[in-house]
Amino acid sequence: MSAYIALVPAAGSGSRFGAPSPKQYLQLLGKPLMWHTLSVLAAVPAITRVVVVISPEDEWFDCFDWAIPKLEVLRVGGASRAASVRNGLAALGAAGDDWVLVHDAARCCLTVPMVERLIARVADDEIGGLLALPVADTVKRATSDGHVSKTVSREGLWLAQTPQMFRCAQLLRALKDGAEAAVTDEASAIEMLGLQPRLVEGEAQNFKVTYPADLALARAILASSKEG
Ligand SMILES: Nc1ccn([C@@H]2O[C@H](COP(=O)(O)OP(=O)(O)OP(=O)(O)O)[C@@H](O)[C@H]2O)c(=O)n1
Numbered sequence: 001m002s003a004y005i006a007l008v009p010a011a012g013s014g015s016r017f018g019a020p021s022p023k024q025y026l027q028l029l030g031k032p033l034m035w036h037t038l039s040v041l042a043a044v045p046a047i048t049r050v051v052v053v054i055s056p057e058d059e060w061f062d063c064f065d066w067a068i069p070k071l072e073v074l075r076v077g078g079a080s081r082a083a084s085v086r087n088g089l090a091a092l093g094a095a096g097d098d099w100v101l102v103h104d105a106a107r108c109c110l111t112v113p114m115v116e117r118l119i120a121r122v123a124d125d126e127i128g129g130l131l132a133l134p135v136a137d138t139v140k141r142a143t144s145d146g147h148v149s150k151t152v153s154r155e156g157l158w159l160a161q162t163p164q165m166f167r168c169a170q171l172l173r174a175l176k177d178g179a180e181a182a183v184t185d186e187a188s189a190i191e192m193l194g195l196q197p198r199l200v201e202g203e204a205q206n207f208k209v210t211y212p213a214d215l216a217l218a219r220a221i222l223a224s225s226k227e228g
């Protein structure tokens, strides 16, 4: 039987957030932000390993007591998200047909049901798939000076989230085939092989903490989920 392995790229610097430490280590309800992310993945019964990829120069990870079951750390992060994922996959020691669920450290409001929905919808799929959200607003293309050049049909447009779930060997091949420079997510690399990943409905709360204002929203969501 194929295993399900969570791989969490966490080697980014959080330049858009602009905090003194990378955003994945900011305090959120008394824990580092990515503690919430890793805890959810570890709580999914089907997932047997939760592997976090940090930078070789990371000076923060060892400052915290993570106390998360199934957690492993690899200090093989690269210069881009895709390089961190590729290096992590290469170092995993997984079987080629194992499933890897790549999830951004910075998407800390993920829930167990979201992950289970992805697994249930994709496990029988040949290729794999990802959580994503259908675009709900009117979409504008901008001119270079910030005016509307045209309104784009939202029909068939989705916003990619994570986890993104693929077979280990196929994803590694996709990321090795020179795709790394061109892709911002795993699905794009798979698409470059001519394949069509499955889209599975995500949720708005599974947003990526990117800018400072995002932290208050993440705090509110996590606090209310603990109250309920
Ligand atoms: N070289 C990199 C760059 C990013 N990431 C990870 O990829 C995820 C999504 O990236 P993003 O939100 O863009 O994070 P940063 O690169 O840290 O942010 P920024 O682009 O603002 O610098 C994050 O969990 C981040 O830590 C990574 O592992 N290795």
Ligand SMILES: C[C@](O)(CO)[C@H](O)COP(=O)(O)O
Binding pocket: 081, 104, 159, 160, 161, 162, 184, 185, 186, 208
């Ligand atoms: C993978 C991703 O989360 C999909 O939306 C996203 O592309 C990663 O963040 P980045 O800002 O593109 O690095």
